[in-house]
Amino acid sequence: xxxxxxxxxxxxxxxxxxxxxxxxxxxxxxxxxxxxxxxxxxxxxxxxxxxxxxxxxxxxxxxxxxxxxxxxxxxxxxxxxxxxxxxxxxxxxxxxxxxxxxxxxxxxxxxxxxxxxxxxxxxxxxxxxxxxxxxxxxxxxxxxxxxxxxxxxxxxxxxxxxxxxxxxxxxxxxxxxxxxxxxxxxxxxxxxxxxxxxxxxxxxxxxxxxxxxxxxxxxxxxxxxxxxxxxxxxxxxxxxxxxxxxxxxxxxxxxxxxxxxxxxxxxxxxxxxxxxxxxxxxxxxxxxxxxxxxxxxxxxxxx
Amino acid sequence: xxxxxxxxxxxxxxxxxxxxxxxxxxxxxxxxxxxxxxxxxxxxxxxxxxxxxxxxxxxxxxxxxxxxxxxxxxxxxxxxxxxxxxxxxxxxxxxxxxxxxxxxxxxxxxxxxxxxxxxxxxxxxxxxxxxxxxxxxxxxxxxxxxxxxxxxxxxxxxxxxxxxxxxxxxxxxxxxxxxxxxxxxxxxxxxxxxxxxxxxxxxxxxxxxxxxxxxxxxxxxxxxxxxx
Numbered sequence: 001x002x003x004x005x006x007x008x009x010x011x012x013x014x015x016x017x018x019x020x021x022x023x024x025x026x027x028x029x030x031x032x033x034x035x036x037x038x039x040x041x042x043x044x045x046x047x048x049x050x051x052x053x054x055x056x057x058x059x060x061x062x063x064x065x066x067x068x069x070x071x072x073x074x075x076x077x078x079x080x081x082x083x084x085x086x087x088x089x090x091x092x093x094x095x096x097x098x099x100x101x102x103x104x105x106x107x108x109x110x111x112x113x114x115x116x117x118x119x120x121x122x123x124x125x126x127x128x129x130x131x132x133x134x135x136x137x138x139x140x141x142x143x144x145x146x147x148x149x150x151x152x153x154x155x156x157x158x159x160x161x162x163x164x165x166x167x168x169x170x171x172x173x174x175x176x177x178x179x180x181x182x183x184x185x186x187x188x189x190x191x192x193x194x195x196x197x198x199x200x201x202x203x204x205x206x207x208x209x210x211x212x213x214x215x216x217x218x219x220x221x222x223x224x225x226x227x228x229x230x231x232x233x234x235x236x237x238x239x240x241x242x243x244x245x246x247x248x249x250x251x252x253x254x255x256x257x258x259x260x261x262x263x264x265x266x267x268x269x270x271x272x273x274x275x276x277x278x279x280x281x282x283x284x285x286x287x288x289x290x291x292x293x294x295x296x297x298x299x300x301x302x303x
Numbered sequence: 304x305x306x307x308x309x310x311x312x313x314x315x316x317x318x319x320x321x322x323x324x325x326x327x328x329x330x331x332x333x334x335x336x337x338x339x340x341x342x343x344x345x346x347x348x349x350x351x352x353x354x355x356x357x358x359x360x361x362x363x364x365x366x367x368x369x370x371x372x373x374x375x376x377x378x379x380x381x382x383x384x385x386x387x388x389x390x391x392x393x394x395x396x397x398x399x400x401x402x403x404x405x406x407x408x409x410x411x412x413x414x415x416x417x418x419x420x421x422x423x424x425x426x427x428x429x430x431x432x433x434x435x436x437x438x439x440x441x442x443x444x445x446x447x448x449x450x451x452x453x454x455x456x457x458x459x460x461x462x463x464x465x466x467x468x469x470x471x472x473x474x475x476x477x478x479x480x481x482x483x484x485x486x487x488x489x490x491x492x493x494x495x496x497x498x499x500x501x502x503x504x505x506x507x508x509x510x511x512x513x514x515x516x517x518x519x520x521x522x523x524x525x526x527x528x529x530x531x
Contacts, residue, residue, distance in 0.1 A: 034360070034362065035360065114362070114390070115362055115390045116362070116390045117390050126419075126420050168317075170333075170342060173364075174364070174390065174421075175419075175420050175421060176390075176391070176420045176421070177390040177391075205316055205317050205343075205344045206344065206360060207360060207361070208343060208344060208345075208358055208359065208360030208361025208362070208440075208442065209343075209361070210317070210331070210342040210343045211317040211318070211342060211343075212317065212318060212333070212335070212340075212342065213317060213318030213340075214316060214317055214318050249318075250318070251318050251320075251335075251340070252335070284318075287316070288316045288319070291316045291344055292314050292316065295314055295359070295496050
Protein backbone atom coordinates (compact mmCIF):
# COMPACT_ATOMS: atom_id res chain seq x y z
CA UNK A 1 0.00 0.00 0.00
CA UNK A 2 1.28 3.42 -0.87
CA UNK A 3 1.57 4.79 2.62
CA UNK A 4 3.57 7.79 1.53
CA UNK A 5 0.76 9.75 -0.05
CA UNK A 6 1.34 13.47 -0.02
CA UNK A 7 -0.48 15.12 2.85
CA UNK A 8 -2.34 18.19 1.60
CA UNK A 9 -3.10 21.06 3.92
CA UNK A 10 -6.04 22.12 1.83
CA UNK A 11 -8.62 19.61 0.68
CA UNK A 12 -8.36 18.85 -3.02
CA UNK A 13 -11.59 20.73 -3.79
CA UNK A 14 -11.22 23.44 -1.14
CA UNK A 15 -13.82 22.06 1.26
CA UNK A 16 -13.25 21.55 4.97
CA UNK A 17 -12.19 17.96 5.71
CA UNK A 18 -15.51 17.13 7.35
CA UNK A 19 -17.61 19.28 5.04
CA UNK A 20 -20.25 17.76 2.78
CA UNK A 21 -20.67 18.77 -0.83
CA UNK A 22 -23.68 20.94 -1.67
CA UNK A 23 -26.83 18.83 -1.40
CA UNK A 24 -30.17 19.85 -2.83
CA UNK A 25 -33.17 17.58 -2.35
CA UNK A 26 -36.60 17.89 -3.97
CA UNK A 27 -39.58 15.68 -3.19
CA UNK A 28 -42.40 14.83 -5.58
CA UNK A 29 -40.75 15.63 -8.90
CA UNK A 30 -42.46 12.99 -11.06
CA UNK A 31 -46.14 12.96 -11.91
CA UNK A 32 -46.57 9.28 -12.79
CA UNK A 33 -44.85 7.80 -9.74
CA UNK A 34 -46.55 7.31 -6.36
CA UNK A 35 -43.53 8.98 -4.77
CA UNK A 36 -40.39 10.54 -6.15
CA UNK A 37 -37.35 12.59 -5.29
CA UNK A 38 -34.42 14.22 -6.95
CA UNK A 39 -31.07 14.77 -5.25
CA UNK A 40 -28.30 16.99 -6.65
CA UNK A 41 -25.15 16.34 -4.69
CA UNK A 42 -21.94 17.95 -5.83
CA UNK A 43 -19.62 20.92 -5.99
CA UNK A 44 -19.64 24.12 -8.01
CA UNK A 45 -16.83 24.29 -10.54
CA UNK A 46 -15.61 27.59 -11.91
CA UNK A 47 -14.16 27.74 -15.38
CA UNK A 48 -11.31 30.22 -15.58
CA UNK A 49 -9.22 31.58 -18.42
CA UNK A 50 -5.49 31.77 -17.66
CA UNK A 51 -2.16 32.49 -19.38
CA UNK A 52 -0.20 29.71 -21.07
CA UNK A 53 2.39 29.70 -18.29
CA UNK A 54 -0.24 29.26 -15.58
CA UNK A 55 -1.89 26.56 -17.64
CA UNK A 56 1.38 24.57 -17.65
CA UNK A 57 1.51 24.99 -13.89
CA UNK A 58 -2.10 23.80 -13.60
CA UNK A 59 -1.07 20.61 -15.40
CA UNK A 60 1.18 19.82 -12.43
CA UNK A 61 -1.26 21.08 -9.77
CA UNK A 62 -3.84 18.57 -10.90
CA UNK A 63 -1.85 15.84 -9.14
CA UNK A 64 -2.72 17.49 -5.88
CA UNK A 65 -5.99 19.29 -6.48
CA UNK A 66 -9.31 18.49 -8.14
CA UNK A 67 -8.71 20.76 -11.11
CA UNK A 68 -9.24 19.94 -14.75
CA UNK A 69 -7.05 21.74 -17.31
CA UNK A 70 -9.25 21.72 -20.38
CA UNK A 71 -6.83 23.08 -22.98
CA UNK A 72 -7.29 25.91 -25.41
CA UNK A 73 -10.87 26.99 -25.88
CA UNK A 74 -11.86 30.08 -27.83
CA UNK A 75 -8.33 31.51 -27.81
CA UNK A 76 -7.96 31.08 -24.05
CA UNK A 77 -6.34 28.44 -21.91
CA UNK A 78 -9.19 27.19 -19.78
CA UNK A 79 -9.07 25.37 -16.42
CA UNK A 80 -11.95 24.05 -14.30
CA UNK A 81 -11.39 24.74 -10.61
CA UNK A 82 -13.78 24.05 -7.68
CA UNK A 83 -15.20 27.37 -6.48
CA UNK A 84 -14.16 26.74 -2.90
CA UNK A 85 -10.62 25.86 -3.96
CA UNK A 86 -10.39 29.00 -6.05
CA UNK A 87 -11.19 31.04 -2.94
CA UNK A 88 -8.27 29.43 -1.13
CA UNK A 89 -5.52 29.12 -3.72
CA UNK A 90 -6.61 31.72 -6.29
CA UNK A 91 -3.15 33.30 -6.19
CA UNK A 92 -1.68 30.24 -7.89
CA UNK A 93 -3.53 31.12 -11.06
CA UNK A 94 -2.19 34.65 -11.37
CA UNK A 95 -4.45 36.95 -13.33
CA UNK A 96 -7.37 34.68 -14.12
CA UNK A 97 -10.77 35.51 -15.47
CA UNK A 98 -13.89 33.52 -14.57
CA UNK A 99 -15.65 32.52 -17.79
CA UNK A 100 -18.20 30.05 -16.51
CA UNK A 101 -19.62 28.02 -13.68
CA UNK A 102 -21.14 24.56 -13.58
CA UNK A 103 -22.24 21.78 -11.31
CA UNK A 104 -20.08 18.69 -10.89
CA UNK A 105 -21.42 15.80 -8.90
CA UNK A 106 -24.22 13.28 -8.58
CA UNK A 107 -27.77 13.70 -9.78
CA UNK A 108 -30.19 10.95 -8.84
CA UNK A 109 -33.88 10.71 -9.66
CA UNK A 110 -35.84 8.10 -7.78
CA UNK A 111 -39.37 6.88 -8.51
CA UNK A 112 -41.35 4.73 -6.10
CA UNK A 113 -44.32 2.70 -7.34
CA UNK A 114 -46.50 0.90 -4.92
CA UNK A 115 -47.52 -0.85 -2.88
CA UNK A 116 -48.88 -2.50 -5.99
CA UNK A 117 -49.66 -5.90 -7.40
CA UNK A 118 -46.38 -7.84 -7.58
CA UNK A 119 -45.53 -9.00 -11.06
CA UNK A 120 -44.63 -11.85 -11.40
CA UNK A 121 -47.18 -12.87 -8.81
CA UNK A 122 -45.10 -15.73 -7.42
CA UNK A 123 -42.74 -13.27 -5.69
CA UNK A 124 -45.59 -12.13 -3.44
CA UNK A 125 -45.25 -12.77 0.27
CA UNK A 126 -48.47 -13.28 2.26
CA UNK A 127 -46.89 -11.70 5.35
CA UNK A 128 -45.21 -8.58 3.98
CA UNK A 129 -44.61 -6.37 0.99
CA UNK A 130 -41.56 -7.20 -1.07
CA UNK A 131 -39.20 -4.31 -1.69
CA UNK A 132 -37.47 -4.16 -5.05
CA UNK A 133 -34.71 -1.70 -5.82
CA UNK A 134 -33.22 -1.04 -9.25
CA UNK A 135 -30.16 1.14 -9.49
CA UNK A 136 -29.13 2.24 -12.96
CA UNK A 137 -26.64 4.70 -14.32
CA UNK A 138 -27.25 6.67 -17.49
CA UNK A 139 -24.71 6.03 -20.25
CA UNK A 140 -23.77 9.72 -20.17
CA UNK A 141 -23.35 9.94 -16.38
CA UNK A 142 -19.59 9.30 -16.39
CA UNK A 143 -16.68 10.53 -18.59
CA UNK A 144 -16.39 7.27 -20.55
CA UNK A 145 -19.70 6.01 -21.91
CA UNK A 146 -21.16 3.49 -19.53
CA UNK A 147 -22.77 0.54 -21.25
CA UNK A 148 -26.45 0.68 -20.33
CA UNK A 149 -26.84 -3.00 -19.48
CA UNK A 150 -26.82 -3.61 -15.71
CA UNK A 151 -23.52 -5.19 -14.75
CA UNK A 152 -22.13 -6.70 -11.57
CA UNK A 153 -21.74 -3.28 -10.02
CA UNK A 154 -25.37 -2.24 -10.58
CA UNK A 155 -26.69 -5.57 -9.32
CA UNK A 156 -24.59 -5.26 -6.18
CA UNK A 157 -25.60 -1.68 -5.49
CA UNK A 158 -29.26 -2.53 -6.06
CA UNK A 159 -28.97 -5.34 -3.53
CA UNK A 160 -27.21 -3.38 -0.80
CA UNK A 161 -29.47 -0.35 -1.28
CA UNK A 162 -32.54 -2.52 -0.99
CA UNK A 163 -31.19 -4.02 2.21
CA UNK A 164 -30.35 -0.58 3.54
CA UNK A 165 -34.02 0.43 3.25
CA UNK A 166 -35.80 -2.85 3.91
CA UNK A 167 -35.29 -2.72 7.67
CA UNK A 168 -37.02 0.61 8.19
CA UNK A 169 -40.19 -0.13 6.21
CA UNK A 170 -43.30 -1.45 7.97
CA UNK A 171 -43.72 -4.02 5.20
CA UNK A 172 -46.21 -6.14 7.14
CA UNK A 173 -48.92 -3.52 6.57
CA UNK A 174 -49.07 -4.37 2.88
CA UNK A 175 -49.08 -8.16 2.44
CA UNK A 176 -49.05 -9.63 -1.08
CA UNK A 177 -47.74 -6.45 -2.69
CA UNK A 178 -44.52 -5.10 -4.11
CA UNK A 179 -42.91 -1.72 -3.56
CA UNK A 180 -40.71 -0.86 -6.53
CA UNK A 181 -37.94 1.69 -6.26
CA UNK A 182 -36.21 2.88 -9.42
CA UNK A 183 -33.06 4.93 -8.90
CA UNK A 184 -31.56 6.50 -11.99
CA UNK A 185 -28.22 8.30 -11.86
CA UNK A 186 -28.01 11.04 -14.47
CA UNK A 187 -24.64 12.28 -13.35
CA UNK A 188 -22.01 10.57 -11.23
CA UNK A 189 -18.96 11.72 -9.32
CA UNK A 190 -18.37 9.19 -6.50
CA UNK A 191 -20.88 8.37 -3.79
CA UNK A 192 -23.71 7.46 -6.14
CA UNK A 193 -25.02 4.67 -3.94
CA UNK A 194 -25.40 7.01 -0.99
CA UNK A 195 -27.06 9.59 -3.23
CA UNK A 196 -29.49 6.93 -4.45
CA UNK A 197 -30.32 5.72 -0.93
CA UNK A 198 -30.81 9.27 0.36
CA UNK A 199 -33.13 10.04 -2.54
CA UNK A 200 -34.95 6.72 -2.24
CA UNK A 201 -35.93 7.23 1.38
CA UNK A 202 -37.38 10.64 0.52
CA UNK A 203 -39.28 9.10 -2.40
CA UNK A 204 -40.62 6.30 -0.18
CA UNK A 205 -41.90 8.82 2.36
CA UNK A 206 -43.41 10.84 -0.48
CA UNK A 207 -45.26 7.70 -1.60
CA UNK A 208 -46.82 7.47 1.87
CA UNK A 209 -45.04 4.24 2.82
CA UNK A 210 -44.88 3.75 6.60
CA UNK A 211 -41.29 3.79 7.83
CA UNK A 212 -39.43 3.87 11.14
CA UNK A 213 -37.24 6.71 9.94
CA UNK A 214 -35.74 8.30 6.84
CA UNK A 215 -32.47 6.56 6.02
CA UNK A 216 -29.68 9.02 5.31
CA UNK A 217 -26.54 7.83 3.59
CA UNK A 218 -23.09 9.34 3.25
CA UNK A 219 -19.61 8.15 2.32
CA UNK A 220 -16.70 8.88 4.61
CA UNK A 221 -13.08 7.81 4.21
CA UNK A 222 -9.50 8.82 3.90
CA UNK A 223 -7.70 10.70 1.14
CA UNK A 224 -4.26 12.32 1.03
CA UNK A 225 -3.61 11.60 4.69
CA UNK A 226 -6.83 13.04 6.09
CA UNK A 227 -10.02 11.51 7.35
CA UNK A 228 -12.71 13.15 5.23
CA UNK A 229 -16.45 13.16 4.72
CA UNK A 230 -18.13 12.75 1.33
CA UNK A 231 -15.32 11.83 -1.06
CA UNK A 232 -15.19 12.99 -4.66
CA UNK A 233 -14.01 10.77 -7.49
CA UNK A 234 -10.65 12.51 -7.29
CA UNK A 235 -10.30 11.57 -3.64
CA UNK A 236 -11.46 8.01 -4.21
CA UNK A 237 -8.54 7.63 -6.60
CA UNK A 238 -5.98 8.88 -4.07
CA UNK A 239 -3.09 6.44 -3.42
CA UNK A 240 -4.10 6.04 0.23
CA UNK A 241 -7.86 6.20 -0.38
CA UNK A 242 -10.37 4.53 1.89
CA UNK A 243 -14.01 4.74 0.87
CA UNK A 244 -16.61 3.82 3.47
CA UNK A 245 -20.23 4.32 2.38
CA UNK A 246 -22.65 4.29 5.29
CA UNK A 247 -26.43 4.29 5.50
CA UNK A 248 -27.70 5.46 8.86
CA UNK A 249 -31.06 5.38 10.64
CA UNK A 250 -30.51 8.79 12.22
CA UNK A 251 -32.85 8.54 15.20
CA UNK A 252 -31.38 5.33 16.57
CA UNK A 253 -27.95 5.62 14.93
CA UNK A 254 -28.26 2.14 13.49
CA UNK A 255 -26.18 1.39 10.40
CA UNK A 256 -28.03 -0.31 7.56
CA UNK A 257 -25.20 -0.21 5.03
CA UNK A 258 -21.47 -0.49 5.67
CA UNK A 259 -19.09 -1.20 2.84
CA UNK A 260 -15.42 -0.40 2.54
CA UNK A 261 -12.63 -0.14 0.00
CA UNK A 262 -9.03 0.12 1.22
CA UNK A 263 -7.25 -0.57 4.50
CA UNK A 264 -7.62 1.36 7.70
CA UNK A 265 -6.79 1.12 11.41
CA UNK A 266 -9.44 0.27 13.95
CA UNK A 267 -9.05 3.68 15.58
CA UNK A 268 -9.59 5.53 12.31
CA UNK A 269 -12.55 3.31 11.46
CA UNK A 270 -14.29 4.19 14.71
CA UNK A 271 -13.61 7.84 14.09
CA UNK A 272 -14.98 7.62 10.55
CA UNK A 273 -18.17 5.89 11.61
CA UNK A 274 -18.75 8.56 14.20
CA UNK A 275 -18.17 11.22 11.56
CA UNK A 276 -20.51 9.41 9.17
CA UNK A 277 -23.33 9.34 11.71
CA UNK A 278 -22.87 13.03 12.42
CA UNK A 279 -22.98 13.88 8.71
CA UNK A 280 -25.95 11.59 8.09
CA UNK A 281 -27.91 13.59 10.64
CA UNK A 282 -27.19 16.75 8.67
CA UNK A 283 -28.48 15.04 5.54
CA UNK A 284 -31.51 13.78 7.42
CA UNK A 285 -32.47 17.36 8.25
CA UNK A 286 -32.27 18.24 4.55
CA UNK A 287 -34.49 15.28 3.67
CA UNK A 288 -37.19 16.32 6.13
CA UNK A 289 -37.02 19.89 4.93
CA UNK A 290 -37.46 18.75 1.32
CA UNK A 291 -40.60 16.75 2.16
CA UNK A 292 -42.12 19.64 4.07
CA UNK A 293 -41.28 22.14 1.37
CA UNK A 294 -43.43 20.20 -1.07
CA UNK A 295 -46.48 21.08 1.02
CA UNK A 296 -45.42 24.54 2.01
CA UNK A 297 -45.14 25.42 -1.67
CA UNK A 298 -48.87 24.80 -2.01
CA UNK A 299 -49.75 27.00 0.95
CA UNK A 300 -47.52 29.75 -0.38
CA UNK A 301 -49.34 29.74 -3.69
CA UNK A 302 -52.79 30.01 -2.28
CA UNK A 303 -52.60 32.37 0.67
CA UNK B 304 -60.49 27.70 10.94
CA UNK B 305 -63.06 27.28 13.69
CA UNK B 306 -64.89 24.11 12.73
CA UNK B 307 -62.13 22.95 10.41
CA UNK B 308 -59.54 21.80 12.88
CA UNK B 309 -57.49 22.86 15.82
CA UNK B 310 -54.23 24.62 15.13
CA UNK B 311 -52.21 21.97 16.96
CA UNK B 312 -51.76 19.98 13.80
CA UNK B 313 -48.35 19.97 12.28
CA UNK B 314 -46.54 18.40 9.34
CA UNK B 315 -44.30 15.47 10.24
CA UNK B 316 -42.06 13.08 8.32
CA UNK B 317 -41.39 9.44 9.24
CA UNK B 318 -39.10 9.17 12.27
CA UNK B 319 -40.04 12.47 13.90
CA UNK B 320 -40.92 12.29 17.59
CA UNK B 321 -44.48 13.48 18.20
CA UNK B 322 -44.47 13.37 21.98
CA UNK B 323 -42.60 11.79 24.86
CA UNK B 324 -45.79 11.55 26.92
CA UNK B 325 -47.65 8.30 27.35
CA UNK B 326 -50.77 8.57 25.24
CA UNK B 327 -53.11 6.28 23.40
CA UNK B 328 -51.77 5.35 19.99
CA UNK B 329 -53.73 6.30 16.92
CA UNK B 330 -52.93 5.33 13.34
CA UNK B 331 -49.65 6.41 11.75
CA UNK B 332 -47.47 6.20 14.84
CA UNK B 333 -45.23 3.69 16.60
CA UNK B 334 -43.45 3.61 19.95
CA UNK B 335 -39.72 3.41 20.42
CA UNK B 336 -37.85 3.96 23.68
CA UNK B 337 -41.06 5.24 25.25
CA UNK B 338 -41.49 7.97 22.65
CA UNK B 339 -44.31 8.22 20.16
CA UNK B 340 -42.85 8.55 16.68
CA UNK B 341 -44.48 9.25 13.31
CA UNK B 342 -44.25 6.49 10.74
CA UNK B 343 -45.82 8.23 7.76
CA UNK B 344 -45.64 11.61 6.11
CA UNK B 345 -48.67 13.52 7.32
CA UNK B 346 -50.24 15.79 9.89
CA UNK B 347 -49.59 14.94 13.52
CA UNK B 348 -52.40 15.56 15.97
CA UNK B 349 -52.85 15.11 19.69
CA UNK B 350 -56.50 15.01 20.68
CA UNK B 351 -58.42 13.45 23.56
CA UNK B 352 -55.30 11.75 24.90
CA UNK B 353 -54.50 10.13 21.58
CA UNK B 354 -51.54 10.79 19.32
CA UNK B 355 -51.91 10.07 15.64
CA UNK B 356 -50.69 11.03 12.20
CA UNK B 357 -53.21 11.67 9.44
CA UNK B 358 -51.38 10.57 6.29
CA UNK B 359 -51.18 12.73 3.17
CA UNK B 360 -50.03 10.09 0.69
CA UNK B 361 -50.42 6.38 0.15
CA UNK B 362 -52.41 3.77 -1.72
CA UNK B 363 -55.83 2.61 -0.61
CA UNK B 364 -56.16 -0.47 1.58
CA UNK B 365 -59.77 -1.67 1.95
CA UNK B 366 -61.39 -1.56 5.38
CA UNK B 367 -64.65 -3.13 6.45
CA UNK B 368 -67.55 -0.70 6.16
CA UNK B 369 -65.87 1.66 3.67
CA UNK B 370 -67.87 3.00 0.76
CA UNK B 371 -65.88 2.52 -2.42
CA UNK B 372 -66.36 3.41 -6.06
CA UNK B 373 -65.16 0.59 -8.29
CA UNK B 374 -64.88 -0.39 -11.92
CA UNK B 375 -65.88 -3.83 -13.13
CA UNK B 376 -62.85 -5.60 -14.62
CA UNK B 377 -64.16 -9.14 -15.00
CA UNK B 378 -67.58 -10.81 -15.21
CA UNK B 379 -67.78 -14.30 -13.69
CA UNK B 380 -70.63 -16.71 -12.96
CA UNK B 381 -70.85 -15.98 -9.19
CA UNK B 382 -70.21 -12.25 -9.52
CA UNK B 383 -67.81 -9.51 -10.62
CA UNK B 384 -64.17 -8.64 -10.07
CA UNK B 385 -64.01 -4.95 -9.24
CA UNK B 386 -61.00 -2.67 -9.40
CA UNK B 387 -61.07 -0.46 -6.31
CA UNK B 388 -57.94 1.60 -7.00
CA UNK B 389 -55.89 -0.50 -4.61
CA UNK B 390 -53.20 -3.18 -4.83
CA UNK B 391 -55.86 -5.59 -3.55
CA UNK B 392 -58.70 -7.30 -5.36
CA UNK B 393 -62.38 -6.89 -4.59
CA UNK B 394 -65.20 -9.22 -5.47
CA UNK B 395 -68.86 -8.30 -5.83
CA UNK B 396 -71.25 -11.28 -5.55
CA UNK B 397 -74.05 -11.25 -8.09
CA UNK B 398 -76.78 -11.18 -5.41
CA UNK B 399 -75.47 -7.88 -4.07
CA UNK B 400 -76.53 -5.90 -7.12
CA UNK B 401 -79.81 -5.49 -8.97
CA UNK B 402 -78.48 -4.71 -12.44
CA UNK B 403 -76.45 -7.03 -14.62
CA UNK B 404 -73.02 -5.46 -15.03
CA UNK B 405 -70.57 -5.39 -17.89
CA UNK B 406 -66.87 -4.84 -18.14
CA UNK B 407 -66.15 -1.15 -17.50
CA UNK B 408 -69.29 -0.37 -15.50
CA UNK B 409 -68.87 1.88 -12.48
CA UNK B 410 -70.40 0.82 -9.17
CA UNK B 411 -70.59 2.16 -5.65
CA UNK B 412 -70.52 -0.48 -2.93
CA UNK B 413 -69.73 -1.11 0.72
CA UNK B 414 -66.85 -3.32 1.84
CA UNK B 415 -68.45 -6.27 3.63
CA UNK B 416 -65.38 -8.27 4.53
CA UNK B 417 -61.59 -8.04 4.21
CA UNK B 418 -59.56 -11.23 4.46
CA UNK B 419 -56.09 -11.74 5.94
CA UNK B 420 -54.33 -10.79 2.72
CA UNK B 421 -56.66 -7.80 2.34
CA UNK B 422 -58.73 -9.08 -0.56
CA UNK B 423 -62.30 -7.93 -0.03
CA UNK B 424 -65.92 -8.80 -0.70
CA UNK B 425 -68.38 -5.99 -1.48
CA UNK B 426 -72.09 -5.61 -0.74
CA UNK B 427 -75.05 -3.29 -1.39
CA UNK B 428 -73.78 -2.23 -4.77
CA UNK B 429 -75.42 0.23 -7.09
CA UNK B 430 -74.52 0.96 -10.69
CA UNK B 431 -73.54 4.54 -11.49
CA UNK B 432 -74.65 5.78 -14.90
CA UNK B 433 -73.24 8.81 -16.71
CA UNK B 434 -71.50 11.60 -14.88
CA UNK B 435 -67.77 11.86 -14.50
CA UNK B 436 -65.28 9.90 -12.43
CA UNK B 437 -62.26 11.59 -10.88
CA UNK B 438 -59.36 10.30 -8.81
CA UNK B 439 -57.70 11.85 -5.77
CA UNK B 440 -55.16 10.51 -3.26
CA UNK B 441 -57.18 8.28 -0.96
CA UNK B 442 -55.74 9.64 2.34
CA UNK B 443 -57.21 13.05 1.49
CA UNK B 444 -60.77 11.77 1.12
CA UNK B 445 -61.65 12.69 4.75
CA UNK B 446 -60.97 16.34 3.88
CA UNK B 447 -63.34 16.16 0.92
CA UNK B 448 -66.04 14.86 3.25
CA UNK B 449 -65.18 17.21 6.12
CA UNK B 450 -66.28 17.13 9.72
CA UNK B 451 -69.83 15.72 9.92
CA UNK B 452 -69.83 15.80 6.11
CA UNK B 453 -69.75 19.60 6.17
CA UNK B 454 -67.49 19.96 3.17
CA UNK B 455 -69.30 17.56 0.89
CA UNK B 456 -72.72 18.95 1.86
CA UNK B 457 -71.41 22.38 0.95
CA UNK B 458 -70.20 21.22 -2.43
CA UNK B 459 -73.46 19.43 -3.21
CA UNK B 460 -75.63 22.39 -2.16
CA UNK B 461 -73.60 25.06 -3.89
CA UNK B 462 -73.08 23.26 -7.20
CA UNK B 463 -76.31 21.27 -7.31
CA UNK B 464 -74.35 18.16 -8.37
CA UNK B 465 -74.76 14.62 -7.19
CA UNK B 466 -71.45 13.58 -5.67
CA UNK B 467 -70.47 10.12 -4.45
CA UNK B 468 -67.15 9.92 -2.66
CA UNK B 469 -65.40 6.56 -2.39
CA UNK B 470 -62.96 6.02 0.46
CA UNK B 471 -60.62 4.66 -2.21
CA UNK B 472 -60.14 8.11 -3.75
CA UNK B 473 -62.55 7.74 -6.67
CA UNK B 474 -65.28 10.33 -6.83
CA UNK B 475 -68.32 10.26 -9.08
CA UNK B 476 -69.99 13.55 -9.99
CA UNK B 477 -73.12 14.10 -12.03
CA UNK B 478 -75.40 17.00 -12.87
CA UNK B 479 -75.43 20.63 -11.78
CA UNK B 480 -72.19 22.54 -12.06
CA UNK B 481 -70.22 19.32 -12.15
CA UNK B 482 -67.06 20.90 -13.55
CA UNK B 483 -66.98 23.34 -10.65
CA UNK B 484 -67.49 20.51 -8.19
CA UNK B 485 -64.61 18.66 -9.84
CA UNK B 486 -62.28 21.66 -9.64
CA UNK B 487 -63.26 22.27 -6.03
CA UNK B 488 -62.41 18.66 -5.14
CA UNK B 489 -59.05 18.90 -6.87
CA UNK B 490 -58.43 22.08 -4.93
CA UNK B 491 -59.21 20.30 -1.67
CA UNK B 492 -56.80 17.54 -2.63
CA UNK B 493 -54.00 20.01 -3.31
CA UNK B 494 -54.59 21.94 -0.10
CA UNK B 495 -55.59 19.07 2.17
CA UNK B 496 -52.93 19.98 4.71
CA UNK B 497 -53.97 23.61 5.15
CA UNK B 498 -56.29 25.31 7.62
CA UNK B 499 -59.65 26.98 6.98
CA UNK B 500 -60.35 24.94 3.90
CA UNK B 501 -64.16 24.71 4.14
CA UNK B 502 -64.60 28.48 3.98
CA UNK B 503 -62.10 28.85 1.17
CA UNK B 504 -63.78 26.17 -0.90
CA UNK B 505 -67.26 27.64 -0.35
CA UNK B 506 -65.94 30.98 -1.57
CA UNK B 507 -64.25 29.33 -4.55
CA UNK B 508 -67.46 27.59 -5.61
CA UNK B 509 -69.63 30.70 -5.14
CA UNK B 510 -67.25 32.74 -7.29
CA UNK B 511 -67.16 30.16 -10.03
CA UNK B 512 -70.91 29.61 -10.03
CA UNK B 513 -71.57 33.35 -10.18
CA UNK B 514 -69.09 33.69 -13.03
CA UNK B 515 -70.67 30.86 -15.01
CA UNK B 516 -74.26 31.99 -14.49
CA UNK B 517 -73.30 35.54 -15.37
CA UNK B 518 -71.76 34.33 -18.60
CA UNK B 519 -74.62 32.15 -19.66
CA UNK B 520 -77.13 34.95 -19.02
CA UNK B 521 -75.34 37.27 -21.41
CA UNK B 522 -74.54 34.54 -23.94
CA UNK B 523 -77.86 32.83 -24.47
CA UNK B 524 -80.85 32.01 -22.37
CA UNK B 525 -81.06 28.54 -23.86
CA UNK B 526 -77.83 27.51 -22.14
CA UNK B 527 -79.06 28.70 -18.81
CA UNK B 528 -82.35 26.88 -18.89
CA UNK B 529 -80.52 23.66 -19.69
CA UNK B 530 -78.52 24.06 -16.52
CA UNK B 531 -81.47 24.68 -14.26
